[in-house]
Amino acid sequence: MALAPQARAIINPPGQIPPGALAGERVSRQQGRGLNFDSLRRYQPGDDVRLIDWQATARMRTPWIRLYNEEKERPVFLLVDQRLNMFFSTCGQTKSVAAASIAGLLAWRSLHDGDRLGGAVFGDRDYALRKCRSPTSTLPVFFDDLVRYNHRVADDYPHEKPGALSLAAILRHSLPLVPAGCWVALISDFHDLDNECDALLAALRRRGEVSAFVTLDDLHLRLPSHGRLAARYAGQETTFSLSPSLQNGVKQSVTARLAAQASRLTRLGVQVNQIVVGGDLLRQLQQGV
Known part of the structure; x- marks a missing residue:
């Protein structure tokens, strides 16, 4: 139990982004596109075609892509x-x-x-x-x-x-x-x-x-x-x-x-x-x- 407050002095373990890159007490590793769905927007030239939401595209009759939040959890x-x-x-x-x-x-x-x-x-x-x-x-x-x-x-x-x-x-x-x-x-x-x-x-x-x-x-x-x-x-x-x-x-x-x-x-x-x-x-x- 005595180690709990001391542990707060350990910051930025290996694989982390430099301080200031992200908000929060401790920056965390970026993991590709992330897994948390955020929103939809119209497809723009240069976007990754793997992000196309085909259901929304069929419904709107124009390409739309899915946006994801950056994953901040690191096991x-x-x-x-x-x-x-x-x-x-x-x-x-x-x-x-x-x-x-x-x-x-x-x-x-x-x-x-x-x-x-x-x-x-x-x-x-x-x-x-x-x-x-x-x-x-x-x-x-x-x-x-x-x-x-x-x-x-x-x-x-x-x-x-x-x-x-x-x-x-x-x-x-x-x-x-x-x-x-x-x-x-x-x-x-x-x-x-x-x-x-x-x-x-x-x-x-x-x-x-x-x-x-x-x-x-x-x-x-x-x-x-x-x-x-x-x-x-x-x-x-x-x-x-x-x-x-x-x-x-x-x-x-x-x-x-x-x-x-x-x-x-x-x-x-x-x-x-x-x-x-x-x-x-x-x-x-x-x-x-």
Whole structure:
């Protein structure tokens, strides 16, 4: 509930027309001729013949065309990763908590804008899918999904092992529920981005705008040059000594991986927003969205 007023600070998501192009609190995506009938007028040379109203033309014995209002509704579909790999951070909040908070802000934004809202929240074993419906009806159940999966990933760690539900699988299950003209926000660390994901993201991109919110911890930028570092994952523990060369190697490796990931998504037409989970999420969303 505390995120509701903060969400008003997020403006002009991807795919929107520049401010001032349309009236209203938030400009919205133009969708072709629109679907809302407005009025009839006489046909003029150069008009699209597909707009001719044949009944009115037959009745008036001269060509008339149908005019439509511009469609201002833009469905929003949020995919939120709450798998075991998201339960990680070295300061502040975990990636799973940051992902849930980002989803909450974007969901409230859809309510403020009156956009239809749908989404998928997924863990290692299963997922919850919601069709795009009125935000007033979708928001409570979507938030319930977020809370349930977010608590479960914390409760399962460290006993649970990463499951078989891949990013490609959740994209495949979600694709039929994403309507044309939709804005899709995918919130994950994208650790298992693969060729199948590329094909599915390309299919989503053909239906509308797609944004990737890549959650990451910036430890690689904060590593000291000396000392000992302890790491634990899936029941395995290790410690090792840091050195300037190792510090630099870790920094270069992680930076290169994130850059390659961003380049791969960008080539698919996906807008990439890298979110540092220890930073101010709202400020990063304002800068990226």
